[in-house]
Amino acid sequence: MRRVFVALLCGVALLVPIPASAGVDRADAAAGWLARQMVAGERFEVEFDGVRYPDQGLTIDAVFAFAAARASRGYADRALAWLARPEVSGGYLGTGGEAYAGAHAKLLLAVLVAREDPRAFGGVDLVAGLRGLLAPSGRFSDRSAFGDFSTAFSQSFAVIALDRTREGAPVAAVDFLAGTQCSDGGFPVRFGQSPCVGDVDGTAMAVQALLAADRPVDAREGLAWLTGVQQSSGGFGAPANANSTGLAAQALAAGGEVHAAHRARSFLKSLQVGCAGTPQTRGAIAYDASGFDPATAVRATAQAVPGLTGTPFRALRGGGVAGAPTLSC
Template sequence: MPTLRRTLGLLAIPALALATALPATATAATAAHADTASSRTVLPDAAAAGWLARQLVDGDHFESVFNGTAYPDQGLTIDAVLAFAASRSSDEAAAKATAWLAKPEILSGYLGDGTTEAYAGATAKLLLAVEVRGANPASFGGVDLPSRLRSLQTTEGRFSDRSQWGDYSNAFGQSLALIALHRTPGDAPTAAVDFLANSQCADGGFPLSFGQPTCAGDPDATALAVQALAATGRTAKANTGLDWLAAHQNADGGFAAAGATTSNANTTGLATQALLSGGRFGTGLKGWSRLVKFQQGCSADPAVRGAVAYDATGFNAASGTRATAQAVLGLAGTPLSTLSAAGARPDSPTLACPAPATR
């Protein structure tokens, strides 16, 4: 995978020559792409992760605002930890974020108390991040994450929430659980793998929610499901899912969320990661190029250079952190099953731009 990442980085090089040869009538979009790609001294994924690291509140977490009140956002913080590892950068920020996640009040607020409240998707996602960081998942913040996750598996193989508020588990959590448990000594339970594999729609896509009257493929859910099934040896099912993703790629190389038509960075990031890690380099590179075009270059405000916009309408701070975190996964192309923070550079790279010309 490091070879693939170097190859992806080199794809930006031709734009450097293009930038000096563009005619005056070149379109704004082409010029912006050349500007974005040509001025980097770091790879696109590292530039995006570096920007993301500088947005952390108090240097160790993210928050979400609801009705004017800021709340800790453990899920987005974990997305950032995964992005830092994928980009092989920002390791100091990742370490601080991991320490924040291990605080008892932060941990219980996300996972539940483990008795009356326990959330499968959250537990699976945190377990994966802890594994990626090389920490001890059996004693993270005093919680045995693999054991708790396994306790949430039902007899049919589904990982379900235990909560007075209901069961909101879905294909995201199921896929992340398989990937995370595959990385443990006990491996992912066969019944759980079967459950996800059997949820596949007739056309090859995977639904977000299980047990619906009509099976409808969801691009984000399918991107995670194919990674989970590939990791656990269900190659045929994974390949059919990849075929479905390729068939749902937009003409601009990006991917739209379920029910939408316009490409966005979040869905494109997950789909591109799945395609590249699954060996679908033609479609994967198209997705990668779309993500690069969403990235903010030297013509953008210095405060957002390196960030990734949610869509082609431009950068929006409200969606920029989550879009950037998920876009990095596609820009790096490393599968979640082998993702590791080992050897990542400690600093958070910046997008180096030439000094303004003086007269």
Template sequence: MSFDGVDYPDYGVTLDAVLALDAAGAGQTEAAAATKYVADNVGQYIGFAFGDTEFYAGAAAKTLLVAVAQGVDPTAFGGVDLVSSLEGLEQPNGRFSDKTAYTDYSNLIGQSLAVMALRRAGETVSPAAVEIIRDNQCTDGGFSLSFDASPCTSDPDVTAFAVQALLAAGGAGDSDAGQGLDYLAGIQGADGGVGGAGPTAAHNANSTGLAGQAFLAGGRSAQARAAQGYLRALQYGCTYPTAFRGGIAYDATAFTAAAVKGATVQDQDRRATSQALLALAGTPLYAVSGTGADATAPDLTCAAPTTSTTTSPTSTTSTTSTATSMSSSSTTSGPLDTGSATAGSGGTGAGSDGANGSDDPASSTPGSLAFTGADVSAFVITGLLLLLAGAAALVLARRKGVHA
């Protein structure tokens, strides 16, 4: 991310990119290097680098989820026991709260991530922690970002996280998760898109990607397929500048703007691509694993430019380029994407029972990939976007809360 013209590493988005590559079953050399980079700087993300009073629940939960997905020991991640540290942030009422001398930014996204991460780490999640999620469900079936908000206002992005957490903890028959899925299905447009809350209320790839993950987790195949179609329609093809190709635009406006000569990849391109890829790969957030994934991501191959010249005195030359290895079709009539055939176990999709064919929806075997590769620089996210572009070709053939 940039501030006053200076680029800084965004650890949260970097971890999102790692999860996306894991879901796509590709790019593990870069995913491991990025994971190591976060581990080497983990205090900057989860808080303790700023003093003994600081430890952030949402950031710790996302880091734990990635550590398990990457097969890195979560009890020694950058010298931190993420499991016991996260459990230490749980309050008597079950809420995971920030430890801070300043503002507590903990919210239902962090709560949901904590439930999913601890389940993936093989820990017993307290009934109270799950009940906190249920307590913040609004009458329309959606979930509120803030704890105990009055009035309760549903947020689509939050709902997608909450639904996946409830399914991870309670299985496919969870009635509250079902109501959350009904809410998301009710706000999904005819184009398959889903909007967020407030300024992100218009249909966009981030919210649609998150909703797509929830639909997959809950076995809502028709809605998941429609979400995938919306996301495909926003994928940058071979007519776009090289840096964009394979990525997912935030919305139609961004998709059009990227075609302008000299356009540069934006932060929202990185975020949209990483969150969309899980839905395209057919992998719910709680089931992501790098196990069996390929070390590299496939190249997005575009046809070589073809040139034709007329023989008239005013001859002109025309150049065209077409995609040969990706589909930019927005059709939703094909079978539901559930990961690449070459993705190994890193691309596990939800079956009709919404639990990946397992009685324990969060029991996917953690990956065994060790730390490899050199440290990446503060520009790691830009490099990961290129990997995500290739991974998107493989599966196709906003950060809510300050600390997450």
């Protein structure tokens, strides 16, 4: 395993890779660090105007990370128990006539990854709820007085999650997603924008969904677009960052782009805090090459771990060790 030096210069962490030495797997260490950041060992929160609110989406990202690393299973179990609370899931899925496609799709996938019953999760049938948001066009749309904010993430998570159910993903939904592809070969995050321009995150999600739904031909140009925008560092995004690179690494691995996926994983490894970091930061993955920042490291680590393992969303399975691994320094 390669390690990472963290040097502090004027208060900024600089990341410099160093040779390998014995220790736990990089993804294990990242999952362990992420687990130790959870509030009460079960959830993440976000602060706005001095008030802290539950962050169900980031908590689900952590569940995906734990499954990819096959580590911190106990934290994943507690996170699912927290998400099953009606006051928690209701605020996320929508109440009072509101229903959000992305939330239904993402939570459904997390429940399936954890091998829990998606038709009776906290008293909610997530499968029926998501299918009820399928528009005649094939788009999974929000039912909300505030408008429809569904995106490529909503659609892709819905296709991937429903593909794992006995009914499978609706053909109309897969067709809709394939039909959002831009002329440049990439996929946008937001639908209906003109001009249509490929986006790394949107393309990585769409490619994973199309491959999960056995539509490799539709995914092929998206994969080619991703390899075409990969930077010399192996990273993706502007600037190259852990979040976008993690998603891209998943898609590239799923599509058999072995060399490009390896380069993306190498970039993610270069962002990981190693034994030269403080004990509190070891294992974390920084957002970008500027170094560890507690404001961005949690989300960066959560979204980087599946890319670090090369495990696409369709293949995530819960389990593994219960504890939160640490680097052996």
